[in-house]
Amino acid sequence: xxxxxxxxxxxxxxxxxxxxxxxxxxxxxxxxxxxxxxxxxxxxxxxxxxxxxxxxxxxxxxxxxxxxxxxxxxxxxxxxxxxxxxxxxxxxxxxxxxxxxxxxxxxxxxxxxxxxxxxxxxx
Numbered sequence: 001x002x003x004x005x006x007x008x009x010x011x012x013x014x015x016x017x018x019x020x021x022x023x024x025x026x027x028x029x030x031x032x033x034x035x036x037x038x039x040x041x042x043x044x045x046x047x048x049x050x051x052x053x054x055x056x057x058x059x060x061x062x063x064x065x066x067x068x069x070x071x072x073x074x075x076x077x078x079x080x081x082x083x084x085x086x087x088x089x090x091x092x093x094x095x096x097x098x099x100x101x102x103x104x105x106x107x108x109x110x111x112x113x114x115x116x117x118x119x120x121x122x123x
Contacts, residue, residue: 002027002112004096009117012086016121020081022096022114030074033103035110036081038092038119045095045107049081052103059105064090086121093118 008020020036035050049070050059058070069082079096094117097110104110 002029002032002098004098004112004114006094006096006114006117009094009119011120011122014086014088014121014123016086017082017084018086018119020083020094020096020117020119022079022081024077024079024098028074029072029077029079029098031100032098032112033101033110034070034072034079035097035099035104036070036079036094037097037107038090038094039116040089040092043092047105047107048094050103050105051079057103059103083119086119088121088123091119091121 002024003026005023036048037045038048039045051070051072055072067085072079096114098112099110
């Protein structure tokens with residue numbers, strides 16, 4: 001099973017940027033579809049972005065489209081989420097996840113999860 005560790009979260013003002021990283025170990029991620037999800041206090045975990053095995057296909061939630069970019073570096077087993085124009089409503093714990101599917105956007109489709117990294121956007 002692949003092990004995932006997120007980093008890069010923190011406190012940022014509205015309009016600012018952050019870059020989240022997801023480091024994989026145990027197995028190479030080149031055969032995994034990868035995704036980012038987030039969970040705000042009192043809310044369900046929701047899809048943010050997904051990227052296919054080769055990186056040629058990406059999906060985004062409508063709420064982040066045009067502001068967030070997902071990318072991957074298979075050679076170094078890393079996935080990134082570049083977040084710009086951050087809003088207070090982006091405040092959440094952000095999770096990296098992996099699937100054997102080419103790409104996935106539903107929680108139940110991704111069996112491997114990291115522990116999460118907190119992103120807080122102040123107004």
